Amino acid sequence: MAVTPLLIGMPEMRQSSLVVVANRLPIDDSVAPDGACEWRRNPGGLVSALHPLLRHTPATWVGWAGGTGPAPVLPDIDGVRMHSVALSGEDLRDHYEGFANATLWPIYHDAVEQPQHHRRWWDAYLRVNQRFAEATAQVAEAGAVVWVQDYHLQLVPGLLRTLRPDLRIGFFLHVPFPPPELFMQLPRRAELLRGMLGADLVGFQRAQAAHNFAQLVTKVLGLPATDRRIGIEDRVVRIGAFPVSIDTVEMAALADRPDVADRARRLRQDLGSPDQVILSVDRMDYTKGIEQRLKAYSELLAGGHVKVRDTVLVQVAVPSRERVSQYQILRDRVEREVGRINGEFGRVGEPAIHYLTQPFDRAELAALYRIADVMAVTPLRDGMNLVAKEYVAARVDDTGALLLSEFAGAAAELPQAHLVNPHDLEGLKQGLLAALRADPADVRERMRAMRAHLHEHDIRAWARSYLSTLDQTGSMLARLGGD
Numbered sequence: 001m002a003v004t005p006l007l008i009g010m011p012e013m014r015q016s017s018l019v020v021v022a023n024r025l026p027i028d029d030s031v032a033p034d035g036a037c038e039w040r041r042n043p044g045g046l047v048s049a050l051h052p053l054l055r056h057t058p059a060t061w062v063g064w065a066g067g068t069g070p071a072p073v074l075p076d077i078d079g080v081r082m083h084s085v086a087l088s089g090e091d092l093r094d095h096y097e098g099f100a101n102a103t104l105w106p107i108y109h110d111a112v113e114q115p116q117h118h119r120r121w122w123d124a125y126l127r128v129n130q131r132f133a134e135a136t137a138q139v140a141e142a143g144a145v146v147w148v149q150d151y152h153l154q155l156v157p158g159l160l161r162t163l164r165p166d167l168r169i170g171f172f173l174h175v176p177f178p179p180p181e182l183f184m185q186l187p188r189r190a191e192l193l194r195g196m197l198g199a200d201l202v203g204f205q206r207a208q209a210a211h212n213f214a215q216l217v218t219k220v221l222g223l224p225a226t227d228r229r230i231g232i233e234d235r236v237v238r239i240g241a242f243p244v245s246i247d248t249v250e251m252a253a254l255a256d257r258p259d260v261a262d263r264a265r266r267l268r269q270d271l272g273s274p275d276q277v278i279l280s281v282d283r284m285d286y287t288k289g290i291e292q293r294l295k296a297y298s299e300l301l302a303g304g305h306v307k308v309r310d311t312v313l314v315q316v317a318v319p320s321r322e323r324v325s326q327y328q329i330l331r332d333r334v335e336r337e338v339g340r341i342n343g344e345f346g347r348v349g350e351p352a353i354h355y356l357t358q359p360f361d362r363a364e365l366a367a368l369y370r371i372a373d374v375m376a377v378t379p380l381r382d383g384m385n386l387v388a389k390e391y392v393a394a395r396v397d398d399t400g401a402l403l404l405s406e407f408a409g410a411a412a413e414l415p416q417a418h419l420v421n422p423h424d425l426e427g428l429k430q431g432l433l434a435a436l437r438a439d440p441a442d443v444r445e446r447m448r449a450m451r452a453h454l455h456e457h458d459i460r461a462w463a464r465s466y467l468s469t470l471d472q473t474g475s476m477l478a479r480l481g482g483d
C-alpha cells in the first residue's frame, strides 16, 4: 500500500483509504438549509496546515462540526468526505475546554499558566477519544491509513488499534511536547503515553520533543526507547520530528495578486502612511506573548525610541477558547493595556496600536503581511507558528524583517530572523529596534534565505515526509537501535 501518491490526488484512490482525524472539521458550523457547507479555515494552525493538502486529495476527515447535539450529516467538500462526531455541552466543557485546553495545553506550553486538574475532565477526555476512535473504525476501509492529529486525541491511536488492528495509524502533535519534569505532573501520564504508542509513527514538530517522549516512555512505562524507535510488546513505534509548514506557493501567489497589492496600499494609507508598520497576528492566547510585546512597545514609546506618527503597531488578536477563564482574563488584560497605551501615547486619529479582533480572509491577511515592515512573532512557547512562515512567504519582493521568538518551533528553521527571548523585556525591545532599523541589504539577504527554505520545506514536503515514513513502518522489520 503506497501512501505518498494520495498527496498528488490520484483519482482512483478512495476516500476511505486516507482518514484524517482531528478535533475540528474544517467547515463552518452553520450548514445551509439545502445541506451545503463550505471549507472554513478557522484561525488556527491545524486547519491552515491540512486544508491545502486535503483540498485536492480524496480522503475522509473525521472531526467535530462545532456546536453541541447530534452529529450533522455533511456533504463532501471538494472530494473530501466530512464525517462528524457529536460533542455534548458537557463534552465541550470537560473535554475541549477542560482537559485539552486547561490541563494539557498549559502543561505542553511550559506551564506559563497554571494547569488545572479535575478527575471528571479525564473521564470526558477518555469518552470523547473513544467516540472518535469508534467513528474512525467505522469509516476506514481495510488497511487504510489513519492520521490522528494533536493533543485533543492522544488516546485515539491506542483505542483504534484495539478496534481495528488492520489499520496503519499515524499520530502527529502540532503543539510542543514538554520535558519530563512537566509531563510527570499529569495524573494520567501513563495512559496518555500508551495512547500515543498505539500509533505506528508518532510525529513531533521538533527533535527535542521526540527526545522528551522517548525519555518519558522509558521512565514511566519502562519501555526500551531511542529518539527514533520504541519497542512495545511485539511492535516497534517510530518517532521523529516533522516540522509542519504552509502552502508557500499559494501564499506567495496571493500576496502577489494585483487586488491584494491595491488593498495593501489602501491599508497603509488608512494607517496614516507611517514610515514603518509593525504587525502581529495571533489567536488570543497566553502562549503568544501578547502582553510582553505590548509592554516592550509601550516602553519604546515612553523612551522616545519610536514615535506614533512614524511607526504604528497593528495587533490582530482573534478571540479563542472564549469560555476558558484564563483566556477571558487574558483578553481583559490585553484590552486594558491597549487602551492604556493608546490613551497615553495616541493622538486624535493616530492611535499607537491598531487593535483588531476579527477573523480575516486569506487575501486580507496577505495584504496585512505585505504592509508589515516588521512582523513581530514573539510567543512564550509555540509548537511551530505558521503566521511567521506565512509572513515570509508573502514577502515576494524580499523585503521585511521577522522578529521571532526563540521558543517558537519556526525558530529552528528560520535562523535568519531576528531571534529574541520574549521573557527578556530588554532583549525584546532591542530586537524590535534592531528589526526596525535593519539595513535594507541585510533585510533582503535574510528574507531571501528564509523564503528559499520555505519553498523547499512547504506543506507538501511535510506531508510527504510524514506519510512516507508512516508507509515504511508497515514493511519495516525494525529493531530497536537500528535504522
Ligand code: ADP
Residues within 6 Å of the ligand: 042, 043, 044, 045, 046, 048, 281, 282, 283, 316, 317, 318, 357, 358, 359, 360, 361, 365, 384, 385, 386, 387, 388, 390
Ligand atoms: P495556532 O495554531 O496556535 O493558532 P499558528 O500561527 O500556527 O498558531 O496558526 C494560526 C493560523 O491561523 C495561521 O494560518 C493564521 O493565518 C490564522 N489566523 C490567525 N489569526 C487570524 C485571523 N484574525 N483571521 C484569519 N486567520 C487567522
Ligand code: F6P
Residues within 6 Å of the ligand: 024, 043, 044, 045, 046, 047, 150, 174, 175, 283, 320, 321, 383
Ligand atoms: O495548534 C494547536 C491548536 O489547538 C490547533 O489544533 C488548532 O488549529 C488551533 O490551536 C486553534 O485552536 P482551537 O481549535 O481550540 O480553536
